[in-house]
Amino acid sequence: MNDLHEMRPQQVANADGSEAQPSAPLGKLGYEVAAMPFWEIQQASGTPGVSPPGTDAYYEGSAGKRAKRFVQQLYEVDFVLYNYSLEVPSQ
Numbered sequence: 001m002n003d004l005h006e007m008r009p010q011q012v013a014n015a016d017g018s019e020a021q022p023s024a025p026l027g028k029l030g031y032e033v034a035a036m037p038f039w040e041i042q043q044a045s046g047t048p049g050v051s052p053p054g055t056d057a058y059y060e061g062s063a064g065k066r067a068k069r070f071v072q073q074l075y076e077v078d079f080v081l082y083n084y085s086l087e088v089p090s091q
Contacts, residue, residue, distance in 0.1 A: 023049050027057025035063035 045052040
């Protein structure tokens with residue numbers, strides 16, 4: 001399921017209490033979030049009209065697919081190192 005923040009623009013108020021323009025998540029603006037340095041994501045997310053990317057945005061695009069595989073590989077290593085079971089416990 002998509003992050004709820006990515007499904008609709010966020011409405012915020014300006015410092016003076018007036019209604020601000022809706023913001024769009026960074027990933028929905030055409031940026032490949034997984035390929036961006038973290039400082040760039042922070043800087044872009046601080047721009048008026050741009051909200052931080054949702055979790056799904058980090059796994060989109062070619063860099064996102066590589067990131068997803070990398071995370072899966074790290075989990076596999078953890079399961080081996082910590083001797084976690086792959087079996088689903090019975091009820």
